[in-house]
Amino acid sequence: MIAQAIHTIKDELPQGVKLVAVSKFHPAEAIREAYDAGQRLFGESRPQEFEAKARMLPEDIEWHFIGHLQTNKLKMVLPYVSMVQSVDSGHLLEAIDKWCRANGKVMDVLLELHLGAEETKQGFMAGEIESILSERQAFAGVRFRGLMGMATNTDDESLIRADFARISSFFQQLRSKFPIFSEFNELSIGMSHDWKIAVEYGATYIRVGTSIFGERKY
Numbered sequence: 001m002i003a004q005a006i007h008t009i010k011d012e013l014p015q016g017v018k019l020v021a022v023s024k025f026h027p028a029e030a031i032r033e034a035y036d037a038g039q040r041l042f043g044e045s046r047p048q049e050f051e052a053k054a055r056m057l058p059e060d061i062e063w064h065f066i067g068h069l070q071t072n073k074l075k076m077v078l079p080y081v082s083m084v085q086s087v088d089s090g091h092l093l094e095a096i097d098k099w100c101r102a103n104g105k106v107m108d109v110l111l112e113l114h115l116g117a118e119e120t121k122q123g124f125m126a127g128e129i130e131s132i133l134s135e136r137q138a139f140a141g142v143r144f145r146g147l148m149g150m151a152t153n154t155d156d157e158s159l160i161r162a163d164f165a166r167i168s169s170f171f172q173q174l175r176s177k178f179p180i181f182s183e184f185n186e187l188s189i190g191m192s193h194d195w196k197i198a199v200e201y202g203a204t205y206i207r208v209g210t211s212i213f214g215e216r217k218y
């Protein structure tokens with residue numbers, strides 16, 4: 001079932017759009033099943049659970065962290081991941097930079113743009129992202145690779161489209177404003193219920209959990 005779901009999604013994905021299989025709350029055996037179906041890129045969002053799974057699964061898995069990350073949990077996460085997609089505060093960015101410089105790493109990061117109406121949502125305002133990118137030289141331990149966003153959680157497709165349109169045009173704007181910045185080329189938008197729409201708006205990563213692994217049991 002997991003293998004079938006992965007193949008179905010991959011068959012529909014245009015070239016250049018990468019599938020992040022979101023395995024949070026699912027056991028290592030489920031990840032192994034996806035791995036055996038050829039999937040190598042996985043997303044996790046809970047540090048403790050993630051570290052335990054990363055240690056028991058094959059080393060050629062590429063892990064991306066996609067959840068809210070507290071700075072006191074960095075050491076459970078950063079040794080294992082190749083990208084943090086969910087950088088949502090200056091405090092976190094500075095802590096990742098510091099950890100990486102101390103550990104001889106350079107971490108790929110996406111900056112999370114606040115989207116949607118809900119007050120509780122994580123993420124930066126557009127202006128904050130511009131300031132960070134203007135000062136990117138200060139972050140030697142970090143490579144800025146692009147933006148991440150979560151659309152409003154709704155069945156109203158027009159709201160989802162409005163969110164994706166906004167992040168997509170901001171992304172293009174940043175890419176032309178910082179032209180020497182060619183590695184800033186990843187846009188992570190789209191989940192199980194909206195990834196097909198996200199692809200229309202230029203997603204380079206989609207993050208899909210439920211459609212691959214089934215419902216999560218919290």
Ligand SMILES: *Cc1c(COP(=O)(O)O)cnc(C)c1O
Nearest residue numbers: 022045066191192207208209210
């Ligand atoms: C859980 C999660 C996903 C996957 O959501 P599904 O609806 O299960 O596909 C994607 N992105 C983030 C940031 C998540 O936390």
